[in-house]
Amino acid sequence: MIVGLVVAVTVNIIVLSLSTRHHKKAYVPGRIALAIVAPFQKAVTRSVRFCKNIWSHYFALVSVTEENQVLKELLKEAVQKNNQLVEVELSNMRLRELLNFRKNMTGSFIAAEIISRDPSSWFKAVVIDKGQADGLSKGQPVVISEGIVGQIAEASAHQSKVLLIIDQNSAVDALVQRTRARGIIEGKSADQCFLKYVLRKHDVKVGDAVVSSGLDGVYPKGLQIGYVSGVIKRNSGIFQEVAVTPYVDFEKLEEVLVILSVPESVSAND
Amino acid sequence: MNFLFYMFLSLIFVILKTTLMPYFSMFDQFYDMLIPFVFYLGLYRPAREGIPFVLLLGFMQDSLSGGPFGIFLTTYFWMFVVTRWFVTFLHAGNKGLWLIVVAAGVLVENLIIIATILWLGEASELPPGWGDRVVTQLLWALITGPVLIIAISVAHRKWSGWASRIVAVVKEQES
Numbered sequence: 001m002i003v004g005l006v007v008a009v010t011v012n013i014i015v016l017s018l019s020t021r022h023h024k025k026a027y028v029p030g031r032i033a034l035a036i037v038a039p040f041q042k043a044v045t046r047s048v049r050f051c052k053n054i055w056s057h058y059f060a061l062v063s064v065t066e067e068n069q070v071l072k073e074l075l076k077e078a079v080q081k082n083n084q085l086v087e088v089e090l091s092n093m094r095l096r097e098l099l100n101f102r103k104n105m106t107g108s109f110i111a112a113e114i115i116s117r118d119p120s121s122w123f124k125a126v127v128i129d130k131g132q133a134d135g136l137s138k139g140q141p142v143v144i145s146e147g148i149v150g151q152i153a154e155a156s157a158h159q160s161k162v163l164l165i166i167d168q169n170s171a172v173d174a175l176v177q178r179t180r181a182r183g184i185i186e187g188k189s190a191d192q193c194f195l196k197y198v199l200r201k202h203d204v205k206v207g208d209a210v211v212s213s214g215l216d217g218v219y220p221k222g223l224q225i226g227y228v229s230g231v232i233k234r235n236s237g238i239f240q241e242v243a244v245t246p247y248v249d250f251e252k253l254e255e256v257l258v259i260l261s262v263p264e265s266v267s268a269n270d
Numbered sequence: 271m272n273f274l275f276y277m278f279l280s281l282i283f284v285i286l287k288t289t290l291m292p293y294f295s296m297f298d299q300f301y302d303m304l305i306p307f308v309f310y311l312g313l314y315r316p317a318r319e320g321i322p323f324v325l326l327l328g329f330m331q332d333s334l335s336g337g338p339f340g341i342f343l344t345t346y347f348w349m350f351v352v353t354r355w356f357v358t359f360l361h362a363g364n365k366g367l368w369l370i371v372v373a374a375g376v377l378v379e380n381l382i383i384i385a386t387i388l389w390l391g392e393a394s395e396l397p398p399g400w401g402d403r404v405v406t407q408l409l410w411a412l413i414t415g416p417v418l419i420i421a422i423s424v425a426h427r428k429w430s431g432w433a434s435r436i437v438a439v440v441k442e443q444e445s
Contacts, residue, residue, distance in 0.1 A: 125336025
C-alpha cells in the first residue's frame with residue numbers, strides 16, 4: 001500500500017516534470033477537445049453577452065430617452081432664449097439708430113413705443129405709450145431716423161394717437177430737396193403719398209428726395225419724408241402729379257420719437 | 271355678469287384687431303371684428319342691455335381709430351337698431367341669417383366710411399384699392415362671420431352657466 005502510494009507520487013512527479021518541460025507542445029487530443037467544446041462555449045458566451053447587452057441597453061435606452069427629453073427641453077429653452085436675444089439685438093439696433101438720430105437733432109424728444117394700430121383699414125393711425133403726463137400734446141411731430149412718421153392727433157394721460165402721414169387726412173408742407181419745388185404731402189395708401197400743388201414748371205425727377213419745409217408749423221424744416229417715385233404731367237392743369245414713397249416702413253414701425261419742442265433756430269425762417 | 275362678459279369679449283376682439291392681427295399680412299384687410307358682436311347683441315339681447323354697450327363699443331373704436339370721431343358709434347348704433355327691427359319679423363335663430371348678416375354689416379360699415387370720406391371729409395376721391403379692400407372684407411366676413419357669431423353664442427352660454435354656478439355657491443355660503 002505504502003509502496004504503491006510512493007510509486008504513484010513518483011510517477012506523478014515525473015509526468016509533471018516532463019509536461020512542464022514540454023508544455024508548449026500541442027497535443028491532438030487537446031485540440032480535439034478544444035474544437036468540440038469551444039463552439040458551445042462560444043454560443044453560451046455570446047448568449048450571455050447578448051442577454052447582458054439587451055439588459056444594459058434597455059436601461060441605457062431608458063436613460064437615453066430621459067436624457068433626450070431633458071435635452072429637448074434645454075434646446076427649446078435655448079431656442080426661446082435665442083429668439084429673445086435676437087429681438088433684444090434688433091430692438092437695440094433700432095434704438096441706437098434713434099439715439100444717433102436724436103444726437104443729430106436739436107430740441108427735446110421723447111421715445112415712445114407703438115402699442116396698437118388702427119382698428120379700421122380705412123384710416124392710418126397708431127397708438128403710442130406716451131401721453132400728456134410725458135409732455136405730449138396734439139400737433140407734435142412724430143419721427144424716426146428714416147423720416148417723418150406723423151403727428152399727435154390726440155393725447156390722453158398716458159397714451160396718444162398718432163395720425164400717420166400716409167393717412168388721407170394728413171398733410172405735410174414739403175420741398176423737393178434738389179430743386180426746392182414746394183407742395184403738400186398727402187396720404188394715399190399704405191406705401192404711397194402724393195406731393196400735391198407742385199407747379200408744372202418745377203423740375204421734379206423720379207428719385208428726388210422730399211423733405212419737410214417747416215412752413216406748416218408742425219414739422220421742423222429738413223426732415224426726410226420720402227423719394228419721388230412717379231411724376232405725371234397732364235395735358236392740362238397748372239400742377240403736376242408727384243407720387244412719393246415714404247422712407248418710413250409703416251408696416252414695421254415699432255418705436256418712434258416725439259419732438260416735444262423745436263428750438264427757435266429750426267424753423268421755416270432758416 | 272353679462273356686462274362683464276361683453277367687456278371681456280370686446281376687449282379680446284379689439285386687442286386681436288389692433289395688436290395681434292397687424293403682425294400677419296393675411297389679415298391686413300380683415301373686417302371689423304366687433305360687427306358680429308353687435309349683431310349678436312341685436313339678435314339675442316334686449317335693447318336696454320344692448321344699446322348702452324353698443325354705444326360704448328362705438329366710442330372705444332372711435333377713440334382708437336384715426337378716422338373722424340363718430341363713424342363707429344353711428345355704424346354700431348344703426349346696425350343694432352336695424353337688427354332689432356329685423357328680428358321683429360324674422361326668426362333670430364335662423365342660421366341662414368347668420369351667413370349674410372355679418373357680410374351685410376361689413377358692407378354697411380364700409381358704405382358709411384366711404385360716405386364720410388367723400389361727403390363729410392375733405393377728400394375728393396377714395397384711396398386707391400378701396401374696391402379690393404371692401405371685397406376682401408366681404409369675403410372674410412362670409413367665411414368667418416357665422417363662425418364668430420356661433421363662437422360668441424357658445425362662449426356666452428358657457429359664461430352664463432359658470433356665472434350662475436358661482437352665484438349659487440355664494441348664496442349657499444351666505445345661507
